[in-house]
Amino acid sequence: DMKVTQMPRYLIKRMGENVLLECGQDMSHETMYWYRQDPGLGLQLIYISYDVDSNSEGDIPKGYRVSRKKREHFSLILDSAKTNQTSVYFCASSQTGTSDYTFGSGTRLLVI
Amino acid sequence: GQQVQQSPASLVLQEGENAELQCNFSSTATQLQWFYQRPGGSLVSLLYNPSGTKHTGRLTSTTVTKERRSSLHISSSQITDSGTYFCAMEQGGSAKLIFGEGTKLTVSS
Numbered sequence: 001d002m003k004v005t006q007m008p009r010y011l012i013k014r015m016g017e018n019v020l021l022e023c024g025q026d027m028s029h030e031t032m033y034w035y036r037q038d039p040g041l042g043l044q045l046i047y048i049s050y051d052v053d054s055n056s057e058g059d060i061p062k063g064y065r066v067s068r069k070k071r072e073h074f075s076l077i078l079d080s081a082k083t084n085q086t087s088v089y090f091c092a093s094s095q096t097g098t099s100d101y102t103f104g105s106g107t108r109l110l111v112i
Numbered sequence: 113g114q115q116v117q118q119s120p121a122s123l124v125l126q127e128g129e130n131a132e133l134q135c136n137f138s139s140t141a142t143q144l145q146w147f148y149q150r151p152g153g154s155l156v157s158l159l160y161n162p163s164g165t166k167h168t169g170r171l172t173s174t175t176v177t178k179e180r181r182s183s184l185h186i187s188s189s190q191i192t193d194s195g196t197y198f199c200a201m202e203q204g205g206s207a208k209l210i211f212g213e214g215t216k217l218t219v220s221s
Binding site: 043 | 207
């Protein structure tokens with residue numbers, strides 16, 4: 001069953017804490033993405049990864065970093081979380097050069 | 113950067129009515145796609161349509177590349193069609209998929 005798995009589904013963190021969001025895919029897709037979704041703003045691209053250790057900033061990378069050490073795994077790290085990083089975070093993957101995108105179920109992060 | 117604008121922001125229909133969703137983009141789009149998101153859910157791809165007209169089930173998308181616009185027509189809407197519809201396009205061959213702000217569709221009985 002081809003899928004993108006995000007962990008955890010829900011997360012509450014205090015301001016200043018570090019946050020690790022994890023994403024895995026079982027399709028050997030080369031390209032992976034992290035988006036955040038806020039009401040009325042659609043999905044905003046945080047980072048894109050073209051393959052292992054080949055990452056590029058999206059439209060809103062400030063306050064985030066990523067790690068991709070294996071093709072099937074892409075992590076989003078928030079160092080010292082801020083309240084304005086409260087959002088729903090989606091991971092997605094695609095095979096480069098195709099129109100086939102698969103999204104995870106999202107992680108709902110609350111920073112208090 | 114490239115922009116994707118969708119209209120209307122929200123749409124309320126009676127079951128059985130047709131829906132017309134619009135998407136305008138700021139430059140030549142590649143990988144133009146329509147996605148659907150159930151309330152509180154994930155996104156699924158509905159139609160990949162970089163140009164011309166594509167059909168699947170009750171959905172029809174028409175993309176006029178030269179005019180930088182795409183539309184999604186939903187015929188005979190059903191309550192289960194309720195949710196948010198997103199238009200997305202690839203940014204200049206970078207594989208960066210950029211989304212519009214979405215159209216929230218509500219279908220009632």
